[in-house]
Amino acid sequence: MIFDSIFEFTDNLFISLTVNAALPLVFIIPFALFAVWWERKVSAHMQDRLGPMRVGKHGWLQTVADILKLIQKEDIVPKVADRTLFNIAPVLTFMGSYAVFAAIPFAGAYIGSDIDLGLLYIVAVSGLVVVGILMAGWASNNKYSLLGAMRSTAQIISYEIPTVVVILTMVIVGGSFNLRELSETQSANMFNWFIFGGSYPIMTKIALIPLMIIAFIIIYISSLAEVNRTPFDIPEAESELVGGYHTEYSGMKFAMFFLSEYANMFAVSVLVASLFLGGYHSPFGYLGDLVGSPLLKGFEQFFWFTFKGLLLVTVQMWLRWTLPRLRVDQLMALCWKYLIPISILNFVIVALLMVL
C-alpha cells in the first residue's frame, strides 16, 4: 500500500495522510483538463466538425488556456446573493465529488481509505453534491438557478434509489462492501468480471449474466442522471434555464463546478467499472507478473483503471451528443416506472439465486 510506504518514508502521520489524500487530486485535475478537451473533440467529430485546433497539436492545450483565462476572471458575487452560502457552494460540490475517490481503489496498491463500508460511504458522501447544488441555486437568488437546483435535487434523489439497489445487488454477488475486495474477487481474467457472472460455478454464471447486464444498464443510466449529464441535464438545461444552478457563477467558482462535474463523471464511471468490469484488473494477465515486478504490475493496474474509466466517460459523452434532453415528467417516469421496479426485481432474483 502506498500509504504505508509514505508513512515509512516520512515517519509523520500528518504528512503521510495529507499526501495520501492529495494523490487523487493530482490525478483528477489533469483528468478534468483532458476530459473537457476530449469531450469537445468527441462532440465536434460527431457533428462533422474538428473542434479546437489552434492551441497545441489538435488543440490539446486548449483547456489549459481556458483555465488560465478563468483564473484571471473577475470573481463576481451578485448583490442580492447570500454571500456565505454562495461562496461555500462550489467548494462543497467539489468536496462531495472528491470525497468519493477516497473509497475507490486506483490500483491494487492504492486506495485512499480501505474501509469496510466503502460502497455505503460512496453513496452517502456523493449526496453532498446535492447539498452544494441546492445551496448554489438558493444562494444565487435567481429564479433560474433555484429552478435548476430544485430539479437537480429531485433528479439526484430519485435516481439514487436504482443506483443503491443495483449496488446492493452487486454487494450480494460480490459479498463485500469494500470496492478493493470486490475488485480482487474479479481478478485473473475478464470472465471473472461480474458482468460475466463473477467467479462462480458455470451454471450460476450463465444464470447471472443476463441479470448482470440488466443491472449494468440500470446503474449506468442512473449514474448518468446522478452526474447531471445529457440526456438528464435538466438542472443545467441551457435552453430553458440559462445555466441552471451555476448561472450566477464566474471565474474560478464556475471552474470548480466544472471540475466537480468532470470529477463526478469519472467517479461514477470507475464505480461502475469496479462493480462490473473488474475495477483495476487487466482483462488478461499482467506483464508485471511475467517479469516478476510488482511495480510494473501496479502501473499496469493503474493503466487499466484509467482506461476503463475513460472508456465509460467516453460512452457518457457519446450518449450526450446523441440524445436530446428528457422532459421533467419523462425523467421521473423513467426512474419510478422503469428503473426502480426492474432494479428491485433484479435484486430479488439475484438474491434468490445466491441463496440457492
Place this chain on the structure above:
Amino acid sequence: MRVYLSNIYTGLMTVFIGMKITLQHVFTKSVTIQYPDVKVPMVDRVRNRLYVNMDDCIGCDQCARACPVDCITIETVKSLPGEDLGKTSNGKKKALWVTKFDIDIAKCCYCQLCVFPCPTECIYMTDTYEFSEYNRTNLIYNYSSLSHEEASQKVINFQKFEEEKKAAKAAADAAAAEAKAKAKEGEAK
C-alpha cells in the same frame, strides 16, 4: 404489461440506433475549413479590394467622377512638351502627371462603377479581402507612382513653364505691338 415491455425495448433500441448514427459521423470527414490556413477559393468576378495599375493610368479622372461615395481623389498636372510619359498598354499616349491618386478604401462600397468608365482598364477589383487595419488613416491607399517631392516638383515645373510661356507670349505681344507701332510710324512718315 406488453406495452410496458415494448416501451423498454423501443427505448433501448432507439438509443442504440442514435448511437450508431453518431458513431458513423465520427468517421466521416469533417466539413470544417481551417480559415486562416486554408481559404475557400473566390469566384471569378468577386469584388473586393480596388487596385490601380499606375503604369496604365492616364489621369482622366473618370473613375473619380463615377464613384458614388467619392472615395477616389485624383490630382493631375500637365506634362511639359519635352517630357515623354510613355504609352499605356493599349497604345494611348499619357499626357498628364498623376500627382495624387488616393483611394479611401474605408469609404468604398465595392459597387465597381469606377471600373467601367476607365479607358485603359487600369482600375479593377482584386480578390484580396483581408485588409483590416488598426488605424483608419492606413485605409487610405496612395497609388500615385510619384513621390511627394516628385509630385510637387512636377507642379513647380509646370508653373515655371506656364510663367515662361506667359513671359514669352508677353514678350511676343510686346514685340508685335512695337512692330505695329513702328509700321504705323512708317506710314505716318
